[in-house]
């Protein structure tokens with residue numbers, strides 16, 4: 038059902054055998070297909086529109102290189118623009134006085150707890166940091182136990198569980214423990230919440246105010262559809278995020294939400310969750326995600342040719 | 344509802360004192376796309392509207408209800424409640440799906456519902472992989488007053504399922520709900536493990552599982568197609584539950600899923616609590632996509 042862009046553009050490209058500069062007509066025809074391909078890849082509509090307008094402006098009048106067909110030329114422009122809009126990845130920012138608070142937020146089931154442990158493990162092994170993890174999730178059954186077990190599996194300390202404490206109190210205790218026991222980083226895992234849930238959004242804003250995190254990471258599922266707009270907008274406006282962690286990139290979703298969330302928040306995609314195992318975390322590379330969104334594994338070699 | 348107000352505003356502004364022309368239709372199509380219907384289905388539904396109303400003066404209400412009726416016509420046939428076969432002791436329900444979509448929570452909600460109907464219910468903690476998955480289901484068991492068959496994390500899930508079914512049969516329980524670990528549909532190894540659970544269950548009752556439920560997260564976009572297709576092919580999914588419809592996502596991908604796969608949609612999840620499960624109502628769903636529901 039979901040063709041890659043190359044397949045989708047096949048017919049149109051066959052008509053574009055002419056040499057010379059790309060005409061408005063050629064470009065418009067190709068961009069109609071690009072629009073559908075992006076929508077099928079779950080890029081949010083407002084972002085698709087902006088993208089298509091940008092590409093159109095860049096493409097019209099461009100000389101077609103000798104080595105490629107006009108169609109390939111359009112794909113190259115689309116791809117390059119996509120890579121540019123996806124932006125570069127970035128490291129976890131630990132530029133703050135120790136213990137550095139890192140706050141994890143997102144919708145229910147997006148992968149916050151798993152990503153908390155993955156990031157903690159990464160900081161421990163790659164940067165030799167002493168990390169404390171704390172679960173502020175007093176809602177989901179066995180959420181605190183889940184983080185505790187992940188801590189045991191990775192050899193990372195977790196804050197002791199005190200029943201009855203609210204999330205802000207747990208966050209304060211975590212920071213206090215972090216200070217007293219000399220931790221470099223305190224990872225704060227929170228309960229999943231809907232971005233339209235005013236009460237719970239206010240709760241996580243209170244945690245932010247109590248801890249002043251150096252990083253507030255929005256953990257989002259790579260399978261997210263058009264709702265990426267609402268989620269990214271609300272978490273960014275109400276909590277203020279500093280970066281995005283995109284999970285389940287090991288699935289077969291085209292991952293258009295990456296582009297949507299990046300565009301809407303202007304915040305970098307910092308890390309990708311690539312599996313259920315605790316070391317399945319990778320840095321973000323825009324070109325790989327671009328190829329994936331376009332449904333073209335071969336896009337890099339194609340672009341190199343051009 | 345709170346989440347569809349954007350859609351409502353859009354349609355209202357498009358059609359106030361306007362003819363249904365190409366431009367209006369395009370905007371309408373875009374509004375459907377933002378509800379996750381996908382570009383193809385959005386185009387199709389809009390074309391149907393154009394066929395009957397093109398060029399006419401139409402009020403926003405009229406447009407909305409025509410479109411809602413169109414959508415309801417597509418999803419209506421799949422809106423079917425989950426009926427237990429009283430002859431079965433137990434009716435085995437296997438719950439499968441991608442990670443974090445709401446399997447365990449939905450089992451808790453279903454357990455409460457069946458108990459309220461006077462059925463005896465047993466739960467099986469078939470997620471022997473994820474940290475604290477067993478504890479999570481045990482808490483749902485306590486909340487709903489249902490026994491939970493469990494083994495330690497790391498145990499063989501198929502073996503656990505077999506043991507649970509043996510017990511449920513011996514105790515003549517009405518329903519056995521089996522939880523499974525979340526898995527992405529493109530992971531063939533994990534999908535094989537799921538098939539193994541089914542094979543092992545069949546050794547005791549070759550008609551089981553009687554219902555194989557797939558939980559779909561309403562936040563998911565077009566990848567839901569791949570989820571339904573592969574889970575159906577691998578383990579004969581014959582029922583869907585759309586979770587997290589209390590959020591801002593509208594779950595519009597269900598429209599094309601209903602058309603393509605015709606798998607019954609038994610219920611929707613509307614929250615994290617034990618009562619937050621509702622029957623899937625095609626008209627209400629279609630109206631909520633169009634921003635027509637009043638409450």
Ligand SMILES: Nc1nc2c(ncn2[C@@H]2O[C@H](COP(=O)(O)OP(=O)(O)OP(=O)(O)O)[C@@H](O)[C@H]2O)c(=O)[nH]1
Pocket residue numbers: 143144145146147148149150151152174177180227228229230283284285286287288309310311312313317442443473525527
């Ligand atoms: N395949 C895959 N699974 C993942 C990834 N990240 C998390 N998961 C799985 O997704 C499910 C949910 O992950 P959690 O970390 O519990 O999600 P959460 O956001 O903490 O969930 P709540 O606390 O309930 O809101 C679990 O089954 C994880 O194993 C990933 O990158 N790939």
Ligand SMILES: Nc1nc2c(ncn2[C@@H]2O[C@H](COP(=O)(O)OP(=O)(O)OP(=O)(O)O)[C@@H](O)[C@H]2O)c(=O)[nH]1
Pocket residue numbers: 145146177229231440441442443444445446447448449470473476523524525526558586587588589590611612613614615619
């Ligand atoms: N708002 C809302 N949250 C839900 C709903 N259903 C489940 N959740 C939440 O989503 C998260 C994941 O739910 P689980 O039931 O653990 O999902 P799962 O499919 O069993 O997850 P894994 O076993 O890790 O694959 C939890 O935080 C639940 O409370 C729903 O209908 N609405």
Ligand SMILES: [Mg+2]
Pocket residue numbers: 149150151174180226227228229
């Ligand atoms: Mg969690």
Ligand SMILES: [Mg+2]
Pocket residue numbers: 446447448470476522523524525
């Ligand atoms: Mg579960």
